[in-house]
Structure formats: C-alpha cells, structure tokens
Amino acid sequence: MASIDKRVAVVTGGNRGIGFEICRQLAGRGLRVVLTSRDAGLGNEAREKLAAEGLDVVFHPLDVDSDDSVAALAAYVEKEQGRVDVLINNAGIMIDPSGHGVLDTSPAIFRKTLETNFFGALRMCQAIVPIMQHGHYGRIVNLSSGLGQLDQMGDGTAAYRASKTALNALTRMVATAVKEDDILVNSMCPGWVRTDMGGPNAARAVEVGAETAIWLAMLPHDGPSGGFFRDKTAIPW
Numbered sequence: 102m103a104s105i106d107k108r109v110a111v112v113t114g115g116n117r118g119i120g121f122e123i124c125r126q127l128a129g130r131g132l133r134v135v136l137t138s139r140d141a142g143l144g145n146e147a148r149e150k151l152a153a154e155g156l157d158v159v160f161h162p163l164d165v166d167s168d169d170s171v172a173a174l175a176a177y178v179e180k181e182q183g184r185v186d187v188l189i190n191n192a193g194i195m196i197d198p199s200g201h202g203v204l205d206t207s208p209a210i211f212r213k214t215l216e217t218n219f220f221g222a223l224r225m226c227q228a229i230v231p232i233m234q235h236g237h238y239g240r241i242v243n244l245s246s247g248l249g250q251l252d253q254m255g256d257g258t259a260a261y262r263a264s265k266t267a268l269n270a271l272t273r274m275v276a277t278a279v280k281e282d283d284i285l286v287n288s289m290c291p292g293w294v295r296t297d298m299g300g301p302n303a304a305r306a307v308e309v310g311a312e313t314a315i316w317l318a319m320l321p322h323d324g325p326s327g328g329f330f331r332d333k334t335a336i337p338w
C-alpha cells in the first residue's frame with residue numbers, strides 16, 4: 102500500500118462537538134485528518150469548513166455501530182492513506198431518560214448506549230490497530246467521562262456511566278495488548294463541555310474540551326499508556 106509522508110488521524114463523530122474541534126486541532130498540528138461521520142451530508146459540510154481554513158481534512162462515512170461500516174472505513178484508510186497514526190474514539194451518545202436511575206432504566210437503553218460507546222470503540226480498535234502495528238506507531242484516545250469513574254460512581258445516567266466504565270476497561274486491555282509496539286492507548290475526560298450533549302450551560306468551550314485529547318494524540322514514545330486523564334493529569338478510574 103502507498104503511504105503518504107505525514108501522520109494520518111481518524112476521528113469518529115467528527116461532524117460536530119468535541120470531535121469536530123479535535124479534527125481542527127489535529128489538522129492544525131500538521132496531520133491529515135480523516136473526519137468521519139455517520140451522515141455523509143453533515144460530514145462533508147464539516148470537512149468543507151475545515152478545508153476552507155486551509156486544513157488537510159478528508160471525509161469518509163462511518164457508523165461505529167456497524168461492523169460493515171467500520172470494515173469499509175478501515176479498508177479505505179489502508180488503501181487510500183496507507184497508514185493510521187492516531188485514532189480518536191470520540192463518537193458517543195447519552196440517551197438515558199432524565200430523572201431515571203439504574204433501577205428504572207431499561208436494558209434496551211443500556212444495550213443501545215453500549216453499542217455505540219463501548220462496542221463502537223472496540224470495533225474501531227480491532228480494525229485499526231493492525232494498520233498501526235504495520236506502521237510500528239499509534240496513539241489511541243478514548244473519549245470517556247468522569248461519569249464512568251468507579252471512584253465517583255453514582256446512579257443517574259446509568260447506561261452512559263456503564264458504557265464509559267466499559268470503555269475505560271477497553272483502554273486498559275488494548276494498552277496491554279499492544280505494549281510491545283509503539284502504540285499508546287489512553288482514556289480522557291474532556292470536562293463538562295458546551296456541545297449538543299453537554300448543553301449550553303456547560304463550563305467549557307470545545308477548544309478546552311479537546312486539549313487533553315490532542316496532548317494524548319501527540320504523546321512522545323515514552324508517554325503514558327493505559328491511563329485516564331483530565332486536563333493532562335491522571336485521574337482515578
């Protein structure tokens with residue numbers, strides 16, 4: 102496979118929110134960014150906005166809930182880009198009914214949430230890590246949440262919490278599986294960020310929410326792996 106001579110990043114859920122800002126900041130650091138989105142119209146629109154800023158961003162459709170969609174994305178990056186250096190597992194949903202807790206949230210809500218927030222990231226790691234191993238380099242960043250911390254575990258948004266705890270376990274497992282390669286895998290919490298998910302009253306702008314993800318995406322060879330970070334500082338699981 103032909104390989105371009107700059108680093109390539111794949112970002113899931115890149116059409117809006119923190120994912121879009123991560124695309125902007127990674128491309129601003131000189132990477133080629135594969136901005137992915139499950140809606141092609143929205144994804145292309147997002148790509149065009151960043152291209153208008155002079156950034157090197159390409160679009161490819163991706164629904165992380167779908168095995169076929171993830172396989173198609175992996176085949177595309179392998180053939181057309183020849184490498185993946187950075188994977189940002191950003192796509193996420195929070196669909197817990199408000200006012201409900203663990204005892205009255207349906208298993209269907211748990212399953213749907215885990216499908217995207219956990220299985221989506223699992224599918225992406227399984228598809229992309231072999232490409233990273235081929236290039237002997239990789240940085241994987243999983244967008245988790247303080248709501249997934251066992252240390253702070255509460256009852257509300259139960260399905261979302263469980264999905265992020267599972268995602269954190271995935272971070273540890275993949276970090277262990279690739280420890281002989283120069284592939285570093287970490288979870289991060291962006292804080293409470295003003296997006297469609299975070300709402301208008303959230304404390305942080307997307308630029309701030311993206312910062313730790315960018316730091317983890319650009320880690321040097323001796324950087325941490327298998328950790329959980331907020332504001333570039335390790336936090337409890």
Ligand SMILES: NC(=O)c1ccc[n+]([C@@H]2O[C@H](COP(=O)([O-])OP(=O)(O)OC[C@H]3O[C@@H](n4cnc5c(N)ncnc54)[C@H](OP(=O)(O)O)[C@@H]3O)[C@@H](O)[C@H]2O)c1
Nearest residue numbers: 114118119164165191192193244246293294296297298299
């Ligand atoms: N905002 C916060 O305060 C906060 C705090 C802690 C952690 N986080 C985490 O940060 C990440 C980004 O959050 P955000 O606030 O930017 O959320 P957001 O504004 O709701 O954006 C979520 C993104 O994920 C995409 N997505 C959802 N399901 C998908 C699927 N099956 N396949 C592909 N893409 C999918 C959405 O695409 P569509 O446009 O097609 O729906 C959208 O691009 C999430 O993992 C979230 O859990 C956010």
